[in-house]
Amino acid sequence: MSVNGEAVRVGTEADQTDEPGWEVDPDDDWALAVVATVGRQLRLRREAAGMRVGEFAAAVGYGEDLVHKIETGKRIPRPEYLDTADEVLGAGGLVAAMKEDVKKVRYPKKVRDLAQLEARAVEIGLYVCHSISGLLQTAEHARAAFESRQPAYSQEEVERMVAARVARQAIFEKEPAPTLSFVLEEAPLRRPLGGTMVWRGQLERLLEVGEMRNVTLQVMPTRCEVHPGLDGKIALLKFEDGSAVGRAEGAFNGRPTSEPRQLRLLELRYGTIRAQALPPRESLAFIEDLSGET
Known part of the structure; x- marks a missing residue:
């Protein structure tokens, strides 16, 4: 984020790289397409603004490797990443508006399908x-339930499913x-x-x-x-x-x-x-x- 012309760090690459639940499910074609589209739009807007990867990474407060992964559709961007990118690139809300689709990408396909039925x-x-x-489950209860499964889910899978379960409660x-x-x-x-x-x-x-x-x-x-x-x-x-x-x-x-x-x-x-x-x-x-x- 830029304040008075100076870059302010809002996070680090480790913040998202180490946080579970932000990898793209390789078997989810819709999710892959959404993340690839978002990444391509970010890259095109960055290039149109005349910013190199390093400059952009410094401005949004994340590492170059993470920026590259997001732009190539290998990593799901966090909402705050999109908010900051929108401001840095002067996108007028168009980048931030992609948060809704990106949010849904985090949830497994079968959960998305169920949530769509429930919403209707x-x-x-x-x-x-x-x-x-x-x-009816709280996030803490859901997490304990998923962590009790055998064979054990990875922590990334647990967090992905907890987020999806809580999102249905909208x-x-x-x-x-x-x-x-x-x-x-x-x-x-x-x-x-x-x-x-x-x-x-x-x-x-x-x-x-x-x-x-x-x-x-x-x-x-x-x-x-x-x-x-x-x-x-x-x-x-x-x-x-x-x-x-x-x-x-x-x-x-x-x-x-x-x-x-x-x-x-x-x-x-x-x-x-x-x-x-x-x-x-x-x-x-x-x-x-x-x-x-x-």
């Missing part, structure tokens, strides 16, 4: 058997707000994943979301001997045009379905699960009691 939905119903729904800020319902099992709520502080933060987040007017949150108590969700997760998404998509572990080979008969079956299962779970007010009181135990 006017009604979402989710039952999760063995964990807390990703839409759905809670959408206007008009979609109707959301969640049914969570009691057992995962009692598991102090990530330690006491992370557990407490997760329970507090559930209480916060559960108080939203467009959200219904219910707890399935372990004393309930049997219900239609014991095979695993059930998800139902309905859209403004009347179409819908559903998915259930243990049904239809676990694949998403839009077939009316199969959707009716999933709606029946999900409706039965909701009927057997604690009512919303009792569910929040149950979670509040758990929070007090932390």
